[in-house]
Amino acid sequence: MGADLDLARLTPWLAATVGAGPVEIARYPGGQSNPTYRVDLPAGSFVLRRKPFGPLLPSAHAVEREFALISALHPTGFPVPKPIALCEDAEVIGAPFYLMERVAGRTIWDASMPEMTRAERRAHYDGMIDALAALHAIDPVAVGLSDYGKPGNYFERQVARWTRQYRASQTDDLPDVERLIEWLPCTVPAQDRTAIVHGDYRIDNLIFAEGEPRVVAVLDWELSTLGDPLADFTYLLMNWGTEPDGRSGIKGLAGGDSGIPTIEEVVARYCAATGRDDVPKLEWYFAYNLFRLTGIVQGIKQRVRDGNAASAQAAAMAERVPMLAAMAWDFARKAGA
Numbered sequence: 001m002g003a004d005l006d007l008a009r010l011t012p013w014l015a016a017t018v019g020a021g022p023v024e025i026a027r028y029p030g031g032q033s034n035p036t037y038r039v040d041l042p043a044g045s046f047v048l049r050r051k052p053f054g055p056l057l058p059s060a061h062a063v064e065r066e067f068a069l070i071s072a073l074h075p076t077g078f079p080v081p082k083p084i085a086l087c088e089d090a091e092v093i094g095a096p097f098y099l100m101e102r103v104a105g106r107t108i109w110d111a112s113m114p115e116m117t118r119a120e121r122r123a124h125y126d127g128m129i130d131a132l133a134a135l136h137a138i139d140p141v142a143v144g145l146s147d148y149g150k151p152g153n154y155f156e157r158q159v160a161r162w163t164r165q166y167r168a169s170q171t172d173d174l175p176d177v178e179r180l181i182e183w184l185p186c187t188v189p190a191q192d193r194t195a196i197v198h199g200d201y202r203i204d205n206l207i208f209a210e211g212e213p214r215v216v217a218v219l220d221w222e223l224s225t226l227g228d229p230l231a232d233f234t235y236l237l238m239n240w241g242t243e244p245d246g247r248s249g250i251k252g253l254a255g256g257d258s259g260i261p262t263i264e265e266v267v268a269r270y271c272a273a274t275g276r277d278d279v280p281k282l283e284w285y286f287a288y289n290l291f292r293l294t295g296i297v298q299g300i301k302q303r304v305r306d307g308n309a310a311s312a313q314a315a316a317m318a319e320r321v322p323m324l325a326a327m328a329w330d331f332a333r334k335a336g337a
Contacts, residue, residue, distance in 0.1 A: 005037065011023055024039070039099070049066065049098055050096065064096065069224050126261075128206060131206070132232060135196055154226075155228060176329040189285075205218065234286065234289060237285075283335035284332075
């Protein structure tokens with residue numbers, strides 16, 4: 001249940017926003033960043049996302065940006081939930097939050113899709129890739145998001161950002177991270193496109209339609225910005241090199257009779273949809289993405305220590321920092337470091 005929410009103050013806000021009546025609230029499991037709740041009212045089913053309580057890193061957990069983003073995308077027909085209202089008054093429940101409509105459908109937690117047929121797996125992967133390509137085809141200026149991020153030098157700025165975030169929450173001395181902080185800024189690839197970047201595009205952040213492989217909602221836009229679309233795409237590609245663990249990793253499972261497309265097939269489909277010839281320097285992008293993930297998980301580790309982590313799995317996630325840093329440096333060496 002939503003026992004950590006102040007229902008005495010939230011209920012009047014809900015009544016004024018979507019209608020009065022009995023309120024049922026349940027917190028969704030998982031979620032390492034912004035706690036998320038299902039809210040059922042006579043007026044319908046909704047989802048509430050709030051910032052964590054307690055001290056936070058600068059620029060992290062920006063639910064206000066999430067709300068602005070889905071408010072801009074929803075009218076275009078791109079699959080995001082319909083935004084309802086943003087509450088920036090922390091006095092209501094103890095932190096800013098927003099409300100959106102709940103989208104009915106299926107969440108696929110295991111990217112190996114063991115219960116599906118070969119054809120069904122392929123169709124779902126095609127749907128996931130096509131939705132990402134559709135996002136990257138949206139003109140940020142045309143949808144009122146010209147100021148959603150700085151143009152150009154995306155990777156240079158992101159490396160600097162995640163270096164700052166890592167330093168702000170640093171708990172250990174990890175030589176692999178120090179090497180990455182020195183090497184990455186000197187080797188950033190040139191950026192030739194600017195698009196809306198989701199920032200955490202993976203299969204369990206999508207909702208698929210019931211009975212068909214169509215993406216009906218892309219969720220969790222906390223890390224979204226304007227930037228190089230290859231950041232999103234190569235982040236997705238990392239799943240092809242991540243060990244299967246019942247989540248996004250599908251290393252060794254693609255191709256053959258699996259129905260899961262190979263990394264080469266995924267690159268070809270994305271490139272055809274976006275007008276690219278190829279995606280070069282994958283090792284650099286993988287090193288960057290894993291460095292960024294190291295910074296994110298280091299932030300989770302600090303929140304565990306501060307006692308305001310968003311999920312019960314946060315402590316286990318926090319222990320992955322050295323492993324992620326080692327994987328990132330391994331790809332950096334493959335890229336020439």
